[in-house]
Amino acid sequence: MEPMRVDRAPRSPEQAGVLYLDHAATTPLDPAVRAAMLAWLGERFGNPSSVHRYGRLARAAVDAARDRVAAAAGCASREVIFTSGGTEADNLALRGVLERWGPERGRHLVVSAVEHEAVLTTARELAEAGAAALTVVDCDRCGRIDPAAVAAAVRPDTVLVSVMLANNEVGTVQDVPALAAAVHARSPRTLVHTDAVQALGKLPLGLEALGVDLLSLSAHKAYGPQGVGALVARHGVFPSAQMTGGGQERGRRSGTENVAGIAGFGVAAELAERRREADARRLSALAGRLTNLLTETVTGIQPTGDPSARLPGLASFVVPGCRSDLLLAVLDELGVCASAGSACSSGAPTPSHVLEAMGFGELGGCALRLGLGRSTTEADIEAAAERVGQAAERVHEAGAPAAGRLRPRW
């Protein structure tokens, strides 16, 4: 009989010489995060709602993580509601506020045109179902939202305004404090939510500092695990639970807690905040260098987003004549993991609503996003610039394939 073949474990992308430049889609687990989680995937277990010692240990782990997330998010521990990630946090903010405050304050929502789908699609679905009226505020060519335009969209029946802190596709950072102040000046009862999923570990957070009432976070954008996040809701805001059952999370989000994930999120959040300033400085410099190299060497390439208010480490472009799906396929062949804009669940190329809102038209189909991270070095930047140049050349040489024949040969 043939001896059983045991395949070697796949090498990590770094070991294989692959440049992972998609940290805006997800980040690898920090070893300290992994260690914190492993305890809860091994000898430790227990339902945090159980009264016995196993339960009490699990509860203590969740409480410790809540304190850590609160410290990183600039809020009180009781204001943290753990969720299954950023998408659920955004849904809880919009749906929960509408349900809780809509009957009393009105059912009008204001969101920006550059929101993540978790906000934009949710708001549109609520409007289509007749549960809310919706105003979508446009952005400028850099993806900036004018605080005055947001305030002007607020009506007496506006219950919630949602504008993200940092955009996941083009990295534009909004002036959320100015925006929240303008909204509250016009209508003190209107609540303000910001999706800060991309900002954890990159930008200072804080309900007070930002002037917001609700803020969404996700662990896996900051070296924590996928499938866990939080909605921070200022004390007294009480969004209605969208997941009902056993009354966990003080009735705000039922379901037995993901203890391993939450413990990992706690450590990731603490690390993210501790490293924030140094990481942000280093990543901004590297992304600037990459942007300069690419604009000098790749024909026609245009940086996107706001050059003066950018998410550290996110470099985004349009490459005229290079369809995103083709460019990404060639880049993958050349050992560069990049993306077009947002991570797309279907893998199918879809035009970016963000670039469309920014007025890029057809060019929106030629987006390239390079998300740098803690492991990215200066040598990686040089190598990435060279490979992006090669990939763009190959796509240009191949010309645009006929529709329906989209699979590249390289």
Ligand code: PLP
């Ligand atoms: N909001 C923003 C700005 C994001 O970038 C993402 C993830 O891509 C999400 C929300 C959704 O977060 P999650 O993947 O944890 O559901």
